[in-house]
Amino acid sequence: MKYSILFLTLLLNLKAAFTQNKTFTISLFYAINEVESNLNFNRLDSMLTAESKNTLAVNICGYADFLCNDAYNKDLSLKRANAIKDYLLKKNPSLNVIKCVGVGEKNSYDNSSILGEPSQRRVDVIVAVTFPRKRIGERENITQKKDKPVAVGGPKNLITIEKGESMSFEGLNFIPGRHVIVKTAIPILESVLETLKEHPNLKIEIQGHICCEPGNIDGLDLDTQEMNLSENRALAIYNYLVRNGIDEDRLTYKGYGHTQPKIKIEKSPEDEQMNRRVEFKIIEN
Known part of the structure; x- marks a missing residue:
């Protein structure tokens, strides 16, 4: 026994x-x-x-x-x-x-x-x-991790990139299916606001992106019940910045659906969250 x-x-x-x-x-x-x-x-x-x-x-x-x-x-x-x-x-x-x-x-x-x-x-x-699961002693497969796109820098780095270039910030994410920003992203958004106030010549396009949808289609926004989720995410950032003192003439916004994913094949919730994002494109600096 x-x-x-x-x-x-x-x-x-x-x-x-x-x-x-x-x-x-x-x-x-x-x-x-x-x-x-x-x-x-x-x-x-x-x-x-x-x-x-x-x-x-x-x-x-x-x-x-x-x-x-x-x-x-x-x-x-x-x-x-x-x-x-x-x-x-x-x-x-x-x-x-x-x-x-x-x-x-x-x-x-x-x-x-x-x-x-x-x-x-x-x-x-x-x-x-x-x-x-990898066997004991087996080396970690780091090739995929090296290829995995990550956000570069923080909001202060907006002033370091060239006109026409875009930048995203790790952690500036949304609740799945909604245009509501996760609480942990608020400090990042506040830093974007501060950077724009410190550099009044800076003009940006706010670009919304979603996960989990193929092709050019946008996603269903559970808050509005309309197929414009990526646009609404960009608009949410736009409204926050305007509400806090940034001139509308310095900002535009656009939704790109799932046409520009950072992770092409989403294998995990983390990959999906990477695609569920907003980027900032420099229009003038």
């Missing part, structure tokens, strides 16, 4: 030594009555490419908003979930689909809008990843 316990303990320790796990959720959004979306399939392709060497298991849950009746919405949400399941299995037959369900308008609130609730027209794909 004693040896059996020791053997079992050894097996568990070996498993822990050579594998590790992570989970993340991909939320896929739909137009009214839409079941299949090439845009959403493209997002799944990106995920499968990023995790091609790992073992995946997924739970899939479809939703609908309050538009139409409960029976229709339950069926619609299940069709959406099944379309995602079929696509994933077609791309990766070894994928383990643990659960695939549709819950209809269960979480939707009737706001009487003819536009419904865009945030509830979605499928959530919860992905559990198991991948090899």
Whole structure:
């Protein structure tokens, strides 16, 4: 009995030594009555490419908003979930689909809008990843880390770059799906404000960027329920600076969607946060 316990303990320790796990959720959004979306399939392709060497298991849950009746919405949400399941299995037959369900308008609130609730027209794909952990003594793979783009300098460095160049600052990030700045980014924003006040000839374009969306499309802003998330993030910075004394003539803003990602294939929440950013382009200095 004693040896059996020791053997079992050894097996568990070996498993822990050579594998590790992570989970993340991909939320896929739909137009009214839409079941299949090439845009959403493209997002799944990106995920499968990023995790091609790992073992995946997924739970899939479809939703609908309050538009139409409960029976229709339950069926619609299940069709959406099944379309995602079929696509994933077609791309990766070894994928383990643990659960695939549709819950209809269960979480939707009737706001009487003819536009419904865009945030509830979605499928959530919860992905559990198991991948090899580096062996004891194995060198850290630093190639990818060296290639990973990072922000250069701080807000004071705005005055050191040339006209036409852009700069971003690590930590100036937003809450996922919203144009609300995370609290830890406020000191960075205050430093940008101070730099602009100290250098009155400096003019900038504020450029908003998002994560997790392929191509030229902008993201859904959960605060406004409109597909202009990157623009709203740039506008949020613009409004903050104007509100605190910077002349409007010195500032412009623009949303770039997911056309200029810092991390091309987002493999982790950290990668997504790197793309969920605002950059500052020098117009005049």
